[in-house]
Amino acid sequence: MTDRPGIAAAARAIVLAAAPSEKIERSFETAKAWGAGDLILEPRAIAMPDTPGRPATPELRLPTEMPRRSSGAAGRIAMLHAVAHIEFNAINLAWDLIGRFGPEANDRDLIDDWVRVGAEEARHFQMIQTRLQALGSDYGALPAHDGLWEAASATADNLLARLAVVPLVLEARGLDMGPQMATKLQSAGDEESAALLRRIHEDEIGHVAAGMRAFQRLCAKSGQAPETTYRQIVQLHFKQGLKPPFNEAARSAAGLLPHFYLNA
Ligand SMILES: [Fe+2]
Numbered sequence: 001m002t003d004r005p006g007i008a009a010a011a012r013a014i015v016l017a018a019a020p021s022e023k024i025e026r027s028f029e030t031a032k033a034w035g036a037g038d039l040i041l042e043p044r045a046i047a048m049p050d051t052p053g054r055p056a057t058p059e060l061r062l063p064t065e066m067p068r069r070s071s072g073a074a075g076r077i078a079m080l081h082a083v084a085h086i087e088f089n090a091i092n093l094a095w096d097l098i099g100r101f102g103p104e105a106n107d108r109d110l111i112d113d114w115v116r117v118g119a120e121e122a123r124h125f126q127m128i129q130t131r132l133q134a135l136g137s138d139y140g141a142l143p144a145h146d147g148l149w150e151a152a153s154a155t156a157d158n159l160l161a162r163l164a165v166v167p168l169v170l171e172a173r174g175l176d177m178g179p180q181m182a183t184k185l186q187s188a189g190d191e192e193s194a195a196l197l198r199r200i201h202e203d204e205i206g207h208v209a210a211g212m213r214a215f216q217r218l219c220a221k222s223g224q225a226p227e228t229t230y231r232q233i234v235q236l237h238f239k240q241g242l243k244p245p246f247n248e249a250a251r252s253a254a255g256l257l258p259h260f261y262l263n264a
C-alpha cells in the first residue's frame, strides 16, 4: 500500500477552491506533483461537487441580462473580462474531468493530458487577470455570464458526452473565436492583449487535440463509431446545431476534421 495522496482528491480541492489565486496555485502544484510521480490515481471514483468554488465577484448574470459591450478601452476590458471568466471556468472543467472520470477511466494518457490542460487553463486565467490589472481593472470588476457550468452538469455522468461537449464543441468554438478577438484587439492598438490571446489559442489547439484523442480512444474501447457518436451527442446537447463560421485550419490542426462537425 502507498500513502501517496491521490490526483482525484487534489482535483476536487482545486474545483472547490473559491479564491482564484488558490485555484491557480493548486493547479500548478498538482501538475508538478503528478509529473513527479508524487500522486496516485485512485482506484475508485470520489464524489465531486455539483458546483465549483468561486469568489464573491463577478456577479453572475443570465446571458440576456448582460450589459451591452461598449466600445473603446471599456469594450476591450469587457472582452478580456469575458475571456478571464471562460478561463476560470475552464480550470474547473479540466480538474472536474479528472476527479469525476479519472479513477474509473483508468487511462494514464487521459490524466496526463488533462493535468496539462488544467495547468494551462490556470496560466491562461493568470495571464488575462494580470492584463486586466495592468489596464486598471480586475477579474470580478464586471458581471459575468452565468451558465458556463451547465455543460459540466449536463454531462456529469458520461465521459464520452463530456469530451464531445467540452473540448470538441466549446473549446473548438474557442478556436473559431480566439483569432477574431485577437485581430480586434490588435486593430484597436492593444498589441499586448492580442499577443496573449494568440498564445492562448496555440494552447487551445492542444486541448481540442487531447479531446479528440481521448474521444477516439474511448470510442474504440466501447466499439462505437466516433463520428456518429459525436453527432448524436451534439444533437442531444445543442438543439440548434453548431454555429459557423468554423476555423477549419485550427480545428484540423487539432485533428477535428470537417466531416465531424459540418452539419452536425
Ligand atoms: Fe484556456
Ligand SMILES: [Fe+2]
Binding pocket: 090, 117, 121, 171, 204, 207
Ligand atoms: Fe482549454
